[in-house]
Amino acid sequence: MVDYASVEAVLSHVDKTLDKAQERLFTLLRIPSISTQSQHAADCRRAAEWLRDDLKSCAMIAEVRDVRWAKPGNPMVVAHSTNHRDGKPHVLFYGHYDVQPTDPEHEWKTAPFDPQMAEDASGRKVIIARGASDDKGQVMTFLEACRAWKEVHGELPVKVSVLLEGEEESGGENLLPFLKENAEELKADVALICDTTMADRRTPAITTSLRGTVAEEVILSAATHDLHSGMYGNAAANPIALLCQALATLRDRDGRVTLPGFYEGVTVPDDATRAQWRRLFPSDEIFLEGTGLSIAAGEKGFSAVEQTWCRPSCEINGISGGYEDEGFKTVLPATARAKVSFRLVPGQNPDRIQEAFRQHIRQALPKDVKAEFISHGRSEGFAVAKSSQFLPATLKALSEEWSNEAVTVGSGGSIPVAGEVREALSMDALMVGFAQADDRIHSPNERYGLDSFHKGIRSWVRILAALSEK
Numbered sequence: 324m325v326d327y328a329s330v331e332a333v334l335s336h337v338d339k340t341l342d343k344a345q346e347r348l349f350t351l352l353r354i355p356s357i358s359t360q361s362q363h364a365a366d367c368r369r370a371a372e373w374l375r376d377d378l379k380s381c382a383m384i385a386e387v388r389d390v391r392w393a394k395p396g397n398p399m400v401v402a403h404s405t406n407h408r409d410g411k412p413h414v415l416f417y418g419h420y421d422v423q424p425t426d427p428e429h430e431w432k433t434a435p436f437d438p439q440m441a442e443d444a445s446g447r448k449v450i451i452a453r454g455a456s457d458d459k460g461q462v463m464t465f466l467e468a469c470r471a472w473k474e475v476h477g478e479l480p481v482k483v484s485v486l487l488e489g490e491e492e493s494g495g496e497n498l499l500p501f502l503k504e505n506a507e508e509l510k511a512d513v514a515l516i517c518d519t520t521m522a523d524r525r526t527p528a529i530t531t532s533l534r535g536t537v538a539e540e541v542i543l544s545a546a547t548h549d550l551h552s553g554m555y556g557n558a559a560a561n562p563i564a565l566l567c568q569a570l571a572t573l574r575d576r577d578g579r580v581t582l583p584g585f586y587e588g589v590t591v592p593d594d595a596t597r598a599q600w601r602r603l604f605p606s607d608e609i610f611l612e613g614t615g616l617s618i619a620a621g622e623k624g625f626s627a628v629e630q631t632w633c634r635p636s637c638e639i640n641g642i643s644g645g646y647e648d649e650g651f652k653t654v655l656p657a658t659a660r661a662k663v664s665f666r667l668v669p670g671q672n673p674d675r676i677q678e679a680f681r682q683h684i685r686q687a688l689p690k691d692v693k694a695e696f697i698s699h700g701r702s703e704g705f706a707v708a709k710s711s712q713f714l715p716a717t718l719k720a721l722s723e724e725w726s727n728e729a730v731t732v733g734s735g736g737s738i739p740v741a742g743e744v745r746e747a748l749s750m751d752a753l754m755v756g757f758a759q760a761d762d763r764i765h766s767p768n769e770r771y772g773l774d775s776f777h778k779g780i781r782s783w784v785r786i787l788a789a790l791s792e793k
């Protein structure tokens with residue numbers, strides 16, 4: 324049992340040493356660890372080595388480990404605490420040290436790898452740099468919390484392992500094989516992933532569901548070559564028209580996907596969760612703010628936030644064919660193509676949905692028109708079990724730090740690591756992050772609130788203490 328006074332001592336140490344923590348973050352931010360550009364491979368390794376040394380200074384044994392399954396192969400950083408209370412849960416922290424490219428460069432107000440403290444329009448202090456929010460700032464919230472525990476009490480309240488990846492922004496293909504090969508070493512009681520946002524400026528959040536995907540490209544081929552529409556119009560099949568008809572019937576007038584069995588396995592969140600989300604986004608207009616739109620376009624009976632966080636979707640991402648250049652050409656095209664993606668919620672089967680989609684297209688075609696399909700990936704949705712024993716303690720610790728009730732939220736996107744941790748290590752992952760939706764991650768002038776950084780560190784101090792009581 325960690326008593327209240329010992330947590331308070333760590334928290335006040337965090338407050339007193341914030342300048343030093345910020346300096347360490349700035350040092351990491353100065354390393355241009357862009358994983359998708361091979362000319363930065365040495366920088367990625369330098370970031371990994373810097374983190375290894377930083378972890379060592381937090382009383383951990385830490386190593387840079389090479390990966391060999393896929394290119395470009397930026398190393399992993401693995402660390403384990405040496406001084407921690409015995410008989411407490413074991414947590415595995417995950418973050419990534421690689422960052423996105425910086426283009427368009429001219430839109431940056433300050434150099435992307437020269438971190439600066441600035442004030443936003445509301446007077447809030449923000450750290451501006453590539454990686455400030457995604458994910459170096461977030462990674463350092465956890466490391467600094469460990470450092471503070473060690474400096475005040477000489478030990479961590481729970482056993483901690485750390486895994487930092489260097490290819491999250493460039494495919495992350497080495498992660499799953501790495502987890503599998505090192506499963507015995509990395510297996511813990513729960514994974515903590517810090518790469519997500521808060522619900523809003525004041526409301527801390529744990530992301531408990533993620534959507535998976537089925538991404539398909541379809542190419543229809545009709546005539547052997549483009550035809551003159553005066554000579555063959557009406558008589559020859561038009562693949563663009565056929566494709567449009569087939570795509571238009573993927574959803575009905577109520578926004579529901581028409582594929583047979585599509586909603587099999589889909590569940591609706593409980594009333595308390597739906598009520599929480601309604602409080603965060605009282606109207607569809609608020610959810611869609613900043614997009615120029617105001618009306619939820621998906622399934623009737625669900626709000627915009629529900630359509631994104633807990634309902635599966637079907638979207639046409641691209642469509643092309645025929646003559647698209649200047650002027651006009653009365654052509655009857657030989658081919659047409661489209662890219663279509665589904666976002667899946669936990670419970671849906673990606674293989675079955677892929678097959679149902681292909682069947683839907685094939686059925687819409689006359690015998691002399693062929694469809695070819697290219698898969699661009701498929702993955703299942705992910706959900707943290709509401710019964711996870713670590714969820715209530717983590718929510719409580721977050722609520723205490725932010726003096727505001729922490730909520731569980733969904734994410735419309737995918738964070739593959741959560742599913743991969745479950746697949747390779749059979750354990751749950753809690754996604755706790757302190758970023759804000761307007762941090763401009765992946766964009767010029769990326770930023771991280773100093774409050775996110777400071778209270779993020781304090782949040783982890785409390786979470787580690789709370790988990791030690793499990």
Ligand SMILES: [Zn+2]
Pocket residue numbers: 419457458491518
């Ligand atoms: Zn990230």
